[in-house]
Amino acid sequence: MGVYYPQAVTVGKPIDTKTIADRLAKISTVSRADVAAVMAELPGVMADYLEQGKSVKLEGLGTFRLTLDTTGVKTREEFDFQKQLKAVRVSFIPAREGAATKGSTPTRALVPSGIEWLPYDGKAEEEEDTTTPGTGEDDGDHQLG
Numbered sequence: 001m002g003v004y005y006p007q008a009v010t011v012g013k014p015i016d017t018k019t020i021a022d023r024l025a026k027i028s029t030v031s032r033a034d035v036a037a038v039m040a041e042l043p044g045v046m047a048d049y050l051e052q053g054k055s056v057k058l059e060g061l062g063t064f065r066l067t068l069d070t071t072g073v074k075t076r077e078e079f080d081f082q083k084q085l086k087a088v089r090v091s092f093i094p095a096r097e098g099a100a101t102k103g104s105t106p107t108r109a110l111v112p113s114g115i116e117w118l119p120y121d122g123k124a125e126e127e128e129d130t131t132t133p134g135t136g137e138d139d140g141d142h143q144l145g
Contacts, residue, residue: 009120050090060109062094 021035028035046056046064055065069087073079095109 006117058095060095060097062092062110065091065093067091 017036017039018032021032021039024030024035025032049056050064050066053066055063057063067089068085069089070084071086073084094111097109
């Protein structure tokens with residue numbers, strides 16, 4: 001007999017950099033091109049710091065750091081970093097927000113508190129959701145691709 005677990009399902013296409021840049025431009029004083037240019041440089045800048053052994057904390061987003069997938073050896077003489085290293089990964093820990101006082105628990109900044117969980121019928125959404133998260137308002141941009 002199996003065990004059944006709830007699972008979050010991602011529907012539709014991923015939100016791309018252009019869409020994020022458009023949204024950020026709408027709520028700031030910079031153009032989409034400026035936002036996109038900065039976002040394009042972010043991975044390289046982060047990689048430089050991670051390569052230096054630093055963690056990268058983006059306020060309101062979270063912290064990124066390198067982790068290793070390795071195999072162990074029984075003796076110090078057998079230790080060989082290059083042979084034991086299987087993979088280098090980037091670990092992400094979402095930022096917490098809210099008070100960490102007695103009786104209250106901080107929440108993850110990227111986990112919305114008002115999620116409505118619905119049964120999944122196995123059908124992907126055909127039309128992209130163009131509402132602004134948290135408002136229910138349509139952003140008016142209905143172009144695809």
